[in-house]
Amino acid sequence: xxxxxxxxxxxxxxxxxxxxxxxxxxxxxxxxxxxxxxxxxxxxxxxxxxxxxxxxxxxxxxxxxxxxxxxxxxxxxxxxxxxxxxxxxxxxxxxxxxxxxxxxxxxxxxxxxxxxxxxxx
Amino acid sequence: xxxxxxxxxxxxxxxxxxxxxxxxxxxxxxxxxxxxxxxxxxxxxxxxxxxxxxxxxxxxxxxxxxxxxxxxxxxxxxxxxxxxxxxxxxxxxxxxxxxxxxxxxxxxxx
Numbered sequence: 001x002x003x004x005x006x007x008x009x010x011x012x013x014x015x016x017x018x019x020x021x022x023x024x025x026x027x028x029x030x031x032x033x034x035x036x037x038x039x040x041x042x043x044x045x046x047x048x049x050x051x052x053x054x055x056x057x058x059x060x061x062x063x064x065x066x067x068x069x070x071x072x073x074x075x076x077x078x079x080x081x082x083x084x085x086x087x088x089x090x091x092x093x094x095x096x097x098x099x100x101x102x103x104x105x106x107x108x109x110x111x112x113x114x115x116x117x118x119x120x121x
Numbered sequence: 122x123x124x125x126x127x128x129x130x131x132x133x134x135x136x137x138x139x140x141x142x143x144x145x146x147x148x149x150x151x152x153x154x155x156x157x158x159x160x161x162x163x164x165x166x167x168x169x170x171x172x173x174x175x176x177x178x179x180x181x182x183x184x185x186x187x188x189x190x191x192x193x194x195x196x197x198x199x200x201x202x203x204x205x206x207x208x209x210x211x212x213x214x215x216x217x218x219x220x221x222x223x224x225x226x227x228x229x230x231x
Contacts (some may be wrong), residue, residue, distance in 0.1 A: 047167065047210055048157075049220040063218050087180055106214050107157040109178055111166035 002026040004097045004112035012091075015082050018084040022097030022112060029078045035105035036073065036080040039066075040093040041114075045118040048093075051078055052105050079108070087119045124149065125211055126221035132229040138199040141226045142212030144192060149221060151192040155214035158187055158196045161225075162207045169208075171196060198228075206230040 008020035022036065029036070038050040051061035053071040061069045070083040084091060094116050098108035126144040133139040143150065143158075150156055156174045159167035169178055171187035174194065184199045194213070200206055211223040 035215040046225045047222040049212070049222065060219055062220075089183070098166075102172075105211070106155050106174075106220055107169060108167075109169040109172075111168075114166055 002099070002101065004099065004110055006095060006097050006112045006115040008095075008115060008117070010116060010118060012117060013121055014088055014119055016104040017085055018082070018087050018091060018117055018119070020031055020082045020095055020097075020115065020117070021079050022027075022081070024078045024080070029073055030075040030076075032056070033101075033103045034099045034101075034114075037098045037105065037108060038071065038082045039096045039098055039108070040091075041090060041096070042090075048052050050082065050084075050095075089119050091117070092119045093117060124215065124218070124221035125213060127209075127211060127223040127226045129224070130227045130229065132200045132231055133198075134231045135201050135203065137201050138197060139198045139201060140207050140227065141211075141228070143194040143213075143223045144194070145194075145213055145215075145221075146192055148217055149192075149213040149215035150189060150194050152216070153214045154189070156187065156189055156194040157212045158194075159210045159212070160205075160207045161210065164165075167210060184222075199228055203230050 003025045005023045035052045037052040042091045073080045094114040096114045098111045099110045158171040161167045174189045175187045
């Protein structure tokens with residue numbers, strides 16, 4: 001059973017870069033069966049898909065965030081990561097890492113517990 | 122504003138059936154069979170309930186069903202139970218921005 005766990009700073013200053021990591025256990029992050037995604041949810045609001053990365057390096061980002069998003073995979077640590085640059089208070093949200101056990105990228109049955117990132121000076 | 126439109130809230134009594142709608146356009150729901158529904162309890166991660174319009178993952182009750190007609194997808198929950206009270210989100214593949222979510226619907230079990 002694949003399990004995901006987000007980690008990273010809970011507080012980021014405006015204009016700085018948000019950096020989060022998702023640790024994968026139960027299977028290999030370099031398995032071609034998975035697309036590794038990030039999804040966020042501002043407090044009290046709905047879900048927003050940020051994008052995905054495949055272990056091969058292929059990425060697909062939400063166009064509204066594309067200019068600020070970078071995703072990467074570290075197979076040696078069984079982790080994948082998100083960097084979001086030039087953050088503002090609007091980027092305050094619970095950030096989830098997610099994937100699908102079915103080899104698809106457009107729906108998710110594997111989720112981390114989420115981590116709250118607050119953007120504030 | 123979300124790309125997919127859901128009612129803000131719906132309610133029903135235990136044992137009843139309710140339907141949550143998710144309205145998009147011909148560029149998303151209308152053109153693809155990649156509609157997904159999630160259930161989210163407060164403080165928890167979303168849970169996959171329906172994928173690819175009407176498919177139910179193993180372990181999800183058959184009280185939950187999904188359908189699509191034109192640009193609108195629907196989630197129906199029959200035999201409402203207290204534990205069904207949660208937020209529900211739809212999502213769809215879209216030609217414009219690969220994946221979009223609805224704004225969410227709060228289900229209250231009276």
